[in-house]
Amino acid sequence: MSRLATIEGQSFDVAIIGGGIVGCGVARDAARRGLRVVLFEKQDFGSGTTSASTRIVHGGLRYLETADFRLVRMDLRERETLLHIAPHLVKPLEFAIPFADVGAWQRLKLRVGLAMYDALAFGSSLPRHRAASAEAAYYDARVDLPERLALENVLDAISAGARAFNYVEVTGALKDGAAISGVRVRDRVTGVEATVRSRLTVNAGGPWFERVAGALGGALPGRIRMTKGVHLVCPSMTDRALVLFSQVDRRLMFAIPRAGHTWLGTTDTDYSGDPGEAAATREDVSYIVRSMRGAFPSLSADDVLYTTAGVRALVMQRGSTSSVSRMHKVVDGEVSGVPGLVSIMGGKITGYRAIAEEATDTVCRRIGVDRRSTTAEEPLPGARHSRITNHEPRIADEVGVPPHLYDVYGSRATDVTNLAGARPELARPLSPKYPDIGAQVVLAVREELCVTVADFVRRRTLLGATADQGWDAAPAVAAIMGAELGWTPEQRDREVETYERDIARTLAFRSGAGTGAAGVGHHDR
Numbered sequence: 001m002s003r004l005a006t007i008e009g010q011s012f013d014v015a016i017i018g019g020g021i022v023g024c025g026v027a028r029d030a031a032r033r034g035l036r037v038v039l040f041e042k043q044d045f046g047s048g049t050t051s052a053s054t055r056i057v058h059g060g061l062r063y064l065e066t067a068d069f070r071l072v073r074m075d076l077r078e079r080e081t082l083l084h085i086a087p088h089l090v091k092p093l094e095f096a097i098p099f100a101d102v103g104a105w106q107r108l109k110l111r112v113g114l115a116m117y118d119a120l121a122f123g124s125s126l127p128r129h130r131a132a133s134a135e136a137a138y139y140d141a142r143v144d145l146p147e148r149l150a151l152e153n154v155l156d157a158i159s160a161g162a163r164a165f166n167y168v169e170v171t172g173a174l175k176d177g178a179a180i181s182g183v184r185v186r187d188r189v190t191g192v193e194a195t196v197r198s199r200l201t202v203n204a205g206g207p208w209f210e211r212v213a214g215a216l217g218g219a220l221p222g223r224i225r226m227t228k229g230v231h232l233v234c235p236s237m238t239d240r241a242l243v244l245f246s247q248v249d250r251r252l253m254f255a256i257p258r259a260g261h262t263w264l265g266t267t268d269t270d271y272s273g274d275p276g277e278a279a280a281t282r283e284d285v286s287y288i289v290r291s292m293r294g295a296f297p298s299l300s301a302d303d304v305l306y307t308t309a310g311v312r313a314l315v316m317q318r319g320s321t322s323s324v325s326r327m328h329k330v331v332d333g334e335v336s337g338v339p340g341l342v343s344i345m346g347g348k349i350t351g352y353r354a355i356a357e358e359a360t361d362t363v364c365r366r367i368g369v370d371r372r373s374t375t376a377e378e379p380l381p382g383a384r385h386s387r388i389t390n391h392e393p394r395i396a397d398e399v400g401v402p403p404h405l406y407d408v409y410g411s412r413a414t415d416v417t418n419l420a421g422a423r424p425e426l427a428r429p430l431s432p433k434y435p436d437i438g439a440q441v442v443l444a445v446r447e448e449l450c451v452t453v454a455d456f457v458r459r460r461t462l463l464g465a466t467a468d469q470g471w472d473a474a475p476a477v478a479a480i481m482g483a484e485l486g487w488t489p490e491q492r493d494r495e496v497e498t499y500e501r502d503i504a505r506t507l508a509f510r511s512g513a514g515t516g517a518a519g520v521g522h523h524d525r
């Protein structure tokens with residue numbers, strides 16, 4: 001029986017379109033409030049903009065310059081919440097701001113900004129900033145795998161009764177007069193189509209927002225502004241996270257240690273076209289390399305191991321890309337003329353839970369449900385059943401598993417070790433290059449809605465963050481997944497080839513092939 005047959009013709013309270021961090025957050029919140037929820041993601045959960053971010057959980061020092069105090073305060077409060085509900089995924093990160101290339105005026109602005117940042121972070125458990133003559137230092141947090149943060153929201157939603165589908169695209173709406181009363185969907189793996197009825201439909205399409213609105217028959221042109229952001233992943237050049245100012249145009253940029261490498265970024269250029277096609281161009285790479293010359297004088301494009309590229313969906317505002325607010329907007333279609341629809345625009349990963357709460361409040365109001373959100377207090381699945389505290393996860397003592405498993409699964413890591421204990425062949429590493437083992441693949445397929453090799457390597461584990469992006473493990477992953485999912489040898493080979501093409505896209509800048517990717521931008525200088 002096709003997986004969509006289990007929902008064909010059924011009625012839900014809410015159908016959510018888009019399984020990025022925001023849509024997954026709405027699914028969790030709505031399901032925990034007892035609503036009947038269905039979530040559709042046309043690729044894999046967290047594979048859109050969520051996977052292309054700088055992976056910082058922050059209020060955003062930069063947004064103080066544009067006087068976005070409400071956004072900074074909300075996100076600093078959410079930073080604290082995420083440190084509590086997902087301590088295995090969200091961890092404190094100290095940033096240094098070297099003053100070497102910073103002029104006296106900017107230094108003064110930074111000192112004032114850091115004092116305001118501390119003030120807006122009231123209630124935070126992280127240390128306050130320190131400033132000396134050579135540098136300042138302050139705390140934010142990191143989320144190395146926002147893809148898993150999205151996934152854990154989905155897993156929690158499912159355990160609260162939600163249905164969630166990846167590789168299922170929403171292609172149209174059911175209508176009752178002008179009102180949206182459900183959605184038409186297509187399974188991108190099997191081609192099977194289905195319709196479901198829903199009292200409310202939520203557009204959480206991120207940068208696909210306008211395309212989704214168009215498919216629902218209520219195009220909302222001009223509501224969002226898309227900007228592309230690129231990172232360069234290089235061999236380790238710093239063991240501290242650094243705030244740096246571009247040598248090209250003085251924009252604020254980051255150099256961040258992640259999984260043994262240094263991430264440099266990001267760019268912010270206007271973009272049009274399919275967000276799924278965004279790629280780093282030679283120009284993007286050259287801009288970041290030149291921007292970083294102050295801190296890393298010998299850096300060149302030849303040092304780049306690979307790139308990432310993604311598209312922000314900002315609530316429409318004119319002006320330079322960097323000055324556009326990152327504040328989100330939830331629009332109730334009852335008010336804007338599309339009854340049955342709730343639209344979410346903009347926002348950051350950091351504020352996803354609060355954004356989801358606001359959107360779910362709107363849904364509840366419309367369907368007359370009076371239940372409050374519990375997502376700020378209830379830990380995510382990997383943070384349950386353990387006494388892990390915020391800043392000091394007592395990894396081995398706590399759950400008796402190796403740190404690399406704890407960092408990915410939290411307390412659920414015991415599910416991996418139990419599988420490996422029962423089948424010793426699954427305790428073997430997928431490649432001598434990395435610590436990840438076969439049991440992780442089996443768990444991903446059985447419990448974590450993992451369908452492709454890329455899902456596993458890039459979004460269920462940290463393998464995708466290694467120098468070769470987990471390529472050396474791809475054949476073993478495909479073999480174990482194939483056995484679980486009943487793939488033919490040809491399907492297995494195809495899966496590995498698809499992942500190879502995925503990797504090639506991150507290297508397209510080398511051949512200049514990335515240049516055509518619909519970027520209309522110029523670097524904001």
Ligand SMILES: Cc1cc2nc3c(=O)[nH]c(=O)nc-3n(C[C@H](O)[C@H](O)[C@H](O)COP(=O)(O)OP(=O)(O)OC[C@H]3O[C@@H](n4cnc5c(N)ncnc54)[C@H](O)[C@@H]3O)c2cc1C
Nearest residue numbers: 018020021022042048049050054056170206229348349350
């Ligand atoms: C370069 C860059 C750096 C960033 N850095 C940070 C940072 O450090 N910290 C931070 O907090 N934020 C950061 N952000 C912002 C953050 O990444 C985004 O705000 C967030 O990921 C948006 O999540 P989303 O769920 O709205 O969108 P997405 O993650 O893009 O999710 C939307 C989903 O909708 C799906 N979809 C589209 N159409 C359909 C359809 N028809 N049917 C079903 N599904 C569909 C897509 O496949 C996609 O998965 C950064 C963004 C960029 C681009």
